[in-house]
Amino acid sequence: MARAVYLPRRGGxxxxxxxxxxxxxxxxxxxxxxxxxxxxxKVSGARLExxxxxxxxxxxxxxxxxxxxxxxxxxxxxxxATEEYIAIExxxxxxxxxxxxxxxxxxxxxxxxxxxxxxxxxxxLFPQQQVVALTTVESEILRLENELATxxxxxxxxxxxxx
Numbered sequence: 235m236a237r238a239v240y241l242p243r244r245g246g247x248x249x250x251x252x253x254x255x256x257x258x259x260x261x262x263x264x265x266x267x268x269x270x271x272x273x274x275x276k277v278s279g280a281r282l283e284x285x286x287x288x289x290x291x292x293x294x295x296x297x298x299x300x301x302x303x304x305x306x307x308x309x310x311x312x313x314x315a316t317e318e319y320i321a322i323e324x325x326x327x328x329x330x331x332x333x334x335x336x337x338x339x340x341x342x343x344x345x346x347x348x349x350x351x352x353x354x355x356x357x358x359l360f361p362q363q364q365v366v367a368l369t370t371v372e373s374e375i376l377r378l379e380n381e382l383a384t385x386x387x388x389x390x391x392x393x394x395x396x397x
Contacts, residue, residue, distance in 0.1 A: 269304035272297055320359050327356050338375065343382055349375050 268289055275285045282294035291297045331352045337345035353372050 266304075269300045269307075272300050273304050276301055323359055324356065327352050327359075338378060341378065341382060341385075346375060346378050346382060350379070 271289055272285050272291075275288065276282070276297075280288075282297045285291065285297045286294050289297075291300070331349060334345045334348045334352070338349045353375060
């Protein structure tokens, strides 16, 4: 049972989602390259005035703005990559939970345990969030664990089922 996962493509579109012209792509690439050079020069200790002269900027202030934009773009790219990774992992864990769900609902101890582990793995994806309310899946797993423990005790003769 494999389901296809479709993710949006990132490259080659403008901010509105439309295709960039070849001229716009070339200009964007040139700006990105000049920003990268400016950042490399600044990291190596060059003064803003020297970078402006070497790369054809109008002023040191323009260099400073471009360096800040390059750094901000890098942070956005890292954030987007992290979000994409989390989304993919969440989809994978959803698929795994789906695969064991029926057997867990039927009371299979092994599948209940696998379901619990999958839910725990999902929680580890979001360490910054403390989950207060249990999801339906988690509460059902807990119910099944309790029911399983009750059955095991009943079979052992330590408690009797009532009702």
